[in-house]
Amino acid sequence: MKIISAELVATAADFPDFPKDGLPQIALAGRSNAGKSSLINALCGTKSLARSSQTPGKTQLLNFYRINGAFYLVDLPGFGYARVDPSTRFKMEVLLHNYVKEAPELRGLLYLVDSRVTDSPVDHQALEWMLDCERPVLVLAAKADKLKKLALQASLAEIAKNHGLPETPLPVSSSDRTGLDALWSQLMLLIAPD
Ligand SMILES: Nc1nc2c(ncn2[C@@H]2O[C@H](COP(=O)(O)OP(=O)(O)OP(=O)(O)O)[C@@H](O)[C@H]2O)c(=O)[nH]1
Numbered sequence: 001m002k003i004i005s006a007e008l009v010a011t012a013a014d015f016p017d018f019p020k021d022g023l024p025q026i027a028l029a030g031r032s033n034a035g036k037s038s039l040i041n042a043l044c045g046t047k048s049l050a051r052s053s054q055t056p057g058k059t060q061l062l063n064f065y066r067i068n069g070a071f072y073l074v075d076l077p078g079f080g081y082a083r084v085d086p087s088t089r090f091k092m093e094v095l096l097h098n099y100v101k102e103a104p105e106l107r108g109l110l111y112l113v114d115s116r117v118t119d120s121p122v123d124h125q126a127l128e129w130m131l132d133c134e135r136p137v138l139v140l141a142a143k144a145d146k147l148k149k150l151a152l153q154a155s156l157a158e159i160a161k162n163h164g165l166p167e168t169p170l171p172v173s174s175s176d177r178t179g180l181d182a183l184w185s186q187l188m189l190l191i192a193p194d
């Protein structure tokens with residue numbers, strides 16, 4: 001995929017502020033610190049488009065990145081960040097549910113699981129309702145560079161088993177670019193007009 005332009009078009013807390021140009025959207029979800037913002041940067045071949053950080057919970061709003069003027073990658077707030085106060089967290093969860101269930105332009109979801117974390121209850125709960133939403137969900141095993149080949153294979157199988165996935169997750173790495181070409185191919189299929 002050749003990236004001609006990638007721009008942050010909206011940072012929005014609720015539906016009225018989301019882009020209204022009707023372009024297809026693909027959203028990235030996952031636990032806080034799973035690597036969502038880093039993956040957006042890696043997919044776009046830049047280091048600084050989406051803010052990634054060592055501090056979990058950095059992304060608390062929905063960030064809409066318009067790619068090649070043709071579609072959006074949407075960076076969702078991370079799930080399960082403990083230090084967000086309960087009322088903020090509740091509001092964020094309601095917003096995420098509504099967005100995933102109702103956004104008309106949403107073509108699919110990428111759910112990022114850390115390759116090394118096979119049994120997170122937060123992932124389990126999030127995947128349970130997302131897989132139930134009748135949207136395409138592609139589960140990614142992020143930070144795949146952190147595991148050696150055999151350990152990674154074992155981890156992928158465990159993740160699929162523990163979360164009841166129909167297939168093993170696609171391993172990706174923003175650091176060494178593992179899986180990014182395969183991921184772009186899948187994204188193109190989701191974005192293509194029906
Ligand atoms: N080794 C390695 N580290 C990664 C990779 N992707 C992200 N990281 C690191 O993991 C940390 C979290 O990455 P982010 O991209 O900020 O995670 P996030 O999912 O956007 O986190 P929130 O915004 O808090 O939801 C950062 O220190 C990144 O440098 C990867 O593929 N490999």
Ligand SMILES: [Mg+2]
Binds near residue numbers: 038052059
């Ligand atoms: Mg982030």
